[in-house]
Amino acid sequence: MEWEGLKRITLVVSSPRIKQQENYHHCISTTAPRLMKHDRPFRAANLFQKPAAPHFLTLYNPRHLRRSPPDNSSLLHANHLHKRIPKFHQRRIQPRQMKGILESSSHGLYCVPGDFHIDPHLPVNRAVVTHAHSDHARWGCKKYLATQSCERLLRLRMSPDAEFRFLPYGETLIVNDVRISFHPAGHILGSAQIRLEYGGHVVLITGDYKLGSDPTCASWEPIRCHSMISESTFGLPIYRWPSQEAVFDSINRWWRECRDEGKCCLLYGYAIGKSQRLLAGLDPSIGKIYCHGAVEKGNDAYRLSGVTLPETTYVGSIRQKHDWRGSLVVAVPSVHGTPWVKKFGRCSTAMASGWMAVRGTRRRRSVDRGFVLSDHVDWPSLLQAIEACTPETVWLTHGYTAPVARYLIENGRDAKVLDLLGRNEGDEDATDEDIEQTTGEIPTT
């Protein structure tokens, strides 16, 4: 790995704090999620319309890379992202750009001929939602259309007054001449990519997705399209997920070691999706598994949807004094450091998240262990997915949109940054800080 000659890499953050660090030539994106948070409203589009030079900072510091650093080609590529970036993006989708199918509205993506919104961030009459995470399925809409396997999770979170319609994967519904179908996204139970076809033009909205295996949900499927709207939460070359098997080996090993030392394990993960994936990978022969209330609610929905999970016990059901040694408790991250965890006595704490790929994030969260487990695509999977879907234009939304768009353009694809207001909040992997905002109540994530 050669670090010589590496001057500046990536990023798209403009911040007084960053400017102060201009001499810090090999600093890295350990801080990126936090900076993005602080810089809200973070708008890559705005940034790129200004002379960018002093704002583009170096981002890679070998000391901060927990796993293998990005390969040379990625670095070489990233090395010139700091140059003045042409105005290649569009802030909003204009109807003509998608053959009149979609446009950006104040409430989110809007399908013009179909008269419905996709994952709206404000209440609307008709919402077509990709999955049940709160930044995609917002409370307060009149009608929801989602996948059949999303039903339990969606009903768990939404008002009973709302009207639901559920569609199995692959089935088509025609609304005002727009053909709508859902296809597995591999993100969480019931998560879907939405395919829209109108006038011969196909648009694919990926929602959150991952390509890696996950026993708790259907695997991602490539869908050929003309326009693809893809998330890019982890769209930097440093994000490369280890195999799921390796991650669960280390989790189970950690649990075994803690048990032998007479400790209780506290494993933090988002209540819906991440926790159930964690449970499915745990080895229940090591000890007893307990769950926080929000996680247990999610477990019920998963089990009722036919997903097999190991036996779990709701922590709140244990009234009397209890010996927690050797047990593992799956809980939401927001309980970390609160009186709720005191009852478990001597504990080892761990967090499972894609952000754990960067050591600084784990340190900041002050947990004993960090396991790299994400339900979003990493850098190689993102590129692989785009290849497989063969879009003429890729719209990037969420996370590191601009570096990905830049990379795609340099590699011969038409790519744009899509500025969707109201995103970057609510999902467990949206930003590191959003993890901290997760609460025990499912509706508020």
Ligand SMILES: [Zn+2]
């Ligand atoms: Zn999600």
